Amino acid sequence: MxxxxxxxxxxxxxxxxxxxxxxxxxxxxxxxxxxxxxxxxxxxxxxxxxxxxxxxxxxNNFHQFQPLFYQVATSALEPDSIVFPFRKQFSGYKNVIFRLxxxxxxxxxxxxxxxxxxxxxxxxxxxxxxxxxNFFGMDSVAQNSLGMKDIRDSLNIRHMMLQNLEQAAITCDDDERDALTNFVIVGGGPAGVEMAGALAEFRKYILPKDYPEYPASIMNIYLIEAIDELLSTMSDKASSKTLKYLKGLNVKVLFNESVSDYDGSEVTTKSGKKILAKNLIWTAGVxxxxxxxxxxxxxxxxxxxxxxxxxxxxxxxxxxxxxxxxxxxxxxxxxxxxxxxxxxxxxxxxxxxxxxxxxKNKHIEPFYYKDKGSLATVGKRKAVADLGKFRFTGYFAWLLWSVVHLISISGFRNKLMVGFNWAVSYFTYEKSNRLIIRNFKPKSLINHTKN
Amino acid sequence: MxxxxxxxxxxxxxxxxxxxxxxxxxxxxxxxxxxxxxxxxxxxxxxxxxxxxxxxxxxNNFHQFQPLFYQVATSALEPDSIVFPFRKQFSGYKNVIFRLxxxxxxxxxxxxxxxxxxxxxxxxxxxxxxxxxNFFGMDSVAQNSLGMKDIRDSLNIRHMMLQNLEQAAITCDDDERDALTNFVIVGGGPAGVEMAGALAEFRKYILPKDYPEYPASIMNIYLIEAIDELLSTMSDKASSKTLKYLKGLNVKVLFNESVSDYDGSEVTTKSGKKILAKNLIWTAGVxxxxxxxxxxxxxxxxxxxxxxxxxxxxxxxxxxxxxxxxxxxxxxxxxxxxxxxxxxxxxxxxxxxxxxxxxKNKHIEPFYYKDKGSLATVGKRKAVADLGKFRFTGYFAWLLWSVVHLISISGFRNKLMVGFNWAVSYFTYEKSNRLIIRNFKPKSLINHTKN
Structure with a gap:
């Protein structure tokens, strides 16, 4: 039969x-x-x-809303809130066909x-x-660090972070505990700045609750930028305010510095600095x-x-x-x-x-780009915005950032999910479930346990 | 430094x-x-x-709410709604320590x-x-099918299903298209019954919207049970009603039958039946x-x-x-x-x-189990319940099932998430985002494409 x-x-x-x-x-x-x-x-x-x-x-069978990857990486949002299936989007578009x-x-x-x-x-x-x-040909960095260009990257960062925090709770070795809990973010553009802010917020509000065994000071966050300012494509006001916000969140910003080597446990910078960190996030190039x-x-x-x-x-x-x-x-x-x-x-x-x-053989005009401005958020309730000649910073810029991003996300359900999670986060400082569902094993971690 | x-x-x-x-x-x-x-x-x-x-x-760093795995598998719920981090649960329990x-x-x-x-x-x-x-030593089945004992199993089933549906949209080969869209579920216990019901519902309400290229009849769902009744641990009324509901949803139930071999594309049963199906879900033993x-x-x-x-x-x-x-x-x-x-x-x-x-060297009594009854749901708004001497079926049993499961789920946020998704699903027949985030490649799929 x-x-x-x-x-x-x-x-x-x-x-x-x-x-x-x-x-x-x-x-x-x-x-x-x-x-x-x-x-x-x-x-x-x-x-x-x-x-x-x-x-x-x-x-992929889904569109990705890249601007919020860092929120998935830090467990603030679930992936299904910021990626959206093409087939759902195209439902009813009779002349549109999706093929995976x-x-x-x-x-x-x-x-x-x-x-x-x-x-x-x-x-x-x-x-x-x-x-x-783009790791610019640095194999050691490419092998041991994580980028932020795909929703899977965000999930990998999340799982690296949560697994390393769990391992830090287990180890009796001080150096290993430091390496497991320290973060180095490379690249001072929007992705790096927003990631650093979100991590600092995680350290401030989540770490003491989830990991009462640690003092909050245990997790060092470094942001490495090759030139002498953050968000270099934005206004000077936005750059300097961003630096001030990050310093206020106790992020260690290193200017005029870059990574020359990384073995999975220790970052070596061009100027010869050594930073113990098993968490390296690379946002320095595409x-x-x-x-x-x-x-x-x-x-x-x-x-x-x-x-x-x-x-x-x-x-x-x-x-x-x-x-x-x-x-x-x-x-x-x-x-x-x-x-x-x-x-x-x-x-x-x-x-x-x-x-x-x-x-239809009609005349066409050349493409013209209308710059609507730039926005970046730094941790909780703070952001910077350049809109035409106007520069906003602080709480109002953050509200603007929230509204713009919520409007841009595809689909009613996703807007609702993101809005709900943000509202909960805003009022309670509690984030969504912090789950290690992927069995993420960076090469550098596989052989370092005791047995 | x-x-x-x-x-x-x-x-x-x-x-x-x-x-x-x-x-x-x-x-x-x-x-x-x-x-x-x-x-x-x-x-x-x-x-x-x-x-x-x-x-x-x-x-894992989380507790898993197994009774709803099938809803994650069929994209009705996201995993973060039904798994709950231990550290969140134990927050404030000073004498309790979690170690991953x-x-x-x-x-x-x-x-x-x-x-x-x-x-x-x-x-x-x-x-x-x-x-x-437990695959009872059948290597061919173990290698090519998926169980339902871990949240990752549920995600694997989801991704297998969505990837196979996408491939079915691409192929010009009729046999391959049939194999990609057919499902065989082995085991007529609660997990198998609920999975079959949910898949039938997916076929009825989601398939026509997401895959307008298919007629709904393309996806065959088989449920294979070794003895002559479903839900054999429940009452006769529950068993017969369940069969009736599944038949109403056009699920093909095969009694007194079992799987003897599976090559990833074709299921062979003990009696010699052959069923083309690249989707085999195994709930027949632990x-x-x-x-x-x-x-x-x-x-x-x-x-x-x-x-x-x-x-x-x-x-x-x-x-x-x-x-x-x-x-x-x-x-x-x-x-x-x-x-x-x-x-x-x-x-x-x-x-x-x-x-x-x-x-404290006090006297203890032996363990005594108080049976509170059994519940199983079959598709939308239908369920069967045995509670003491009472047997309920249909809509009321389904409401009872919903309430019992919602109450049992850990954490306020999770209850809210599940409740919200169920409510949306109830009123709109629309489910949550159907995303292929894991790169799931069962061995049987790797070599079957044209290039």
């Missing part, structure tokens, strides 16, 4: 000759988007219900994309593949990631893909790049636009409109 | 001569509990604030416990180590798990440890067993008590009181 065979041939045999991946039959032009980050998602939203077939490939697959290569001469699940044909291709952590088939001549600094003012990859008629991966180099933006969510969202919206015009 | 060394010697050097694990100095008798399930936790609650030092070892470690061996002659982090001394030892999935050092002569069927009527392991003065691992064999319970949460909780409470009496 083969019960399951009774359903044979219920789906139309829809694959085109050039496709290995099953897609609905359609005479509409097919726009294939690689990557469902801020840029890819904004593009889908512009193309939904239009006369195109949209196929989104992503290696890794993209391996593009073959622009034949308009073919090669994925981990086979080939697929495109009429228009959009690279929205974003960036990954590099573009994209499939094979992009010619070297289109790749610029930071492994980004050079585009023309219309976000088209030079030399192609139908291949585009948006978001962190795209470098639109012009007189106003000699290094390309900043790699932030706002740029990606505006590029996604712009490209959506452009593609529809292109298909 | 070694900044972190400034905190040297801030913690008392508290380890006893026999301890490798740092524990606070105390003259109180030390009760070491291995395992923080229902039994271990109930025992801790009885011993908190008493004149004993309680040390709980667990390989795996226990490897007991040395009863010297009152020493050997853990993955070193040795520790005990005055009283309680084994509350529970059970693990076996006790405990550290080395327990003499063979104390081990009975199901790998349980035989105790006297006071839950003491025979031959020892100070070693006890509670919960699923314990087999108190008497005239009334020739096979030991049923392996359910209620027995574990009552044994934990009983042993807590007994230990306190023992320490």
């Amino acid at each position: 083969k019960d399951s065979h009774t359903h044979k041939k219920i789906l139309p045999s829809a694959c085109k000759v050039t496709d290995d991946i099953c897609l609905p039959d359609s005479d509409l032009p097919r726009v294939v988007i690689i990557g469902g980050g801020f840029g890819g998602l904004a593009l889908v939203e512009k193309l939904k219900h239009k006369e195109v077939q949209v196929v989104l490939f992503d290696k 697959a890794e993209v391996e290569e593009i073959q622009p001469s034949s308009n073919i994309l090669i994925t981990s699940r086979g080939k697929v044909h495109y009429d228009y291709l959009v690279l929205a593949t974003g960036t990954t952590t 590099k573009g990631q994209f499939p094979k088939g992009v010619d070297e001549k289109h790749v610029v600094k930071g492994n980004r893909i050079k585009t023309d003012p219309y976000l088209k990859v030079e030399g192609f008629k139908n291949v585009f790049a948006i978001g962190d991966i795209a470098a639109l180099i012009s007189e106003e933006t000699p290094k390309g636009h900043p790699q932030v969510a706002q740029v990606a969202i505006q590029q996604g919206k712009y490209l959506g409109e452009s593609l529809l015009k292109l298909m | 070694k900044d972190s060394h400034t905190h040297k010697k801030i913690l008392p050097s508290a380890c006893k001569v026999t301890d490798d694990i740092c524990l606070p100095d105390s003259d109180l008798p030390r009760v070491v509990i291995i395992g923080g399930g229902f039994g271990g936790l109930a025992l801790v609650e009885k011993l908190k604030h008493k004149e004993v030092q309680v040390v709980l070892f667990d390989k 470690a795996e226990v490897e061996e007991i040395q009863p002659s010297s009152n020493i416990l050997i853990t993955s982090r070193g040795k520790v001394h005990y005055d009283y030892l309680v084994l509350a180590t529970g059970t693990t999935t 076996k006790g798990q405990f550290p080395k050092g327990v003499d063979e002569k104390h081990v009975v069927k199901g790998n349980r440890i035989k105790t006297d009527p006071y839950l003491k392991v025979e031959g020892f003065k100070n070693v006890f067993a509670i919960g699923d691992i314990a087999a108190l064999i008497s005239e009334e319970t020739p096979k030991g008590h049923p392996q359910v949460a209620q027995v574990a909780i009552q044994q934990g409470k009983y042993l807590g009181e007994s230990l306190l009496k023992l320490m």
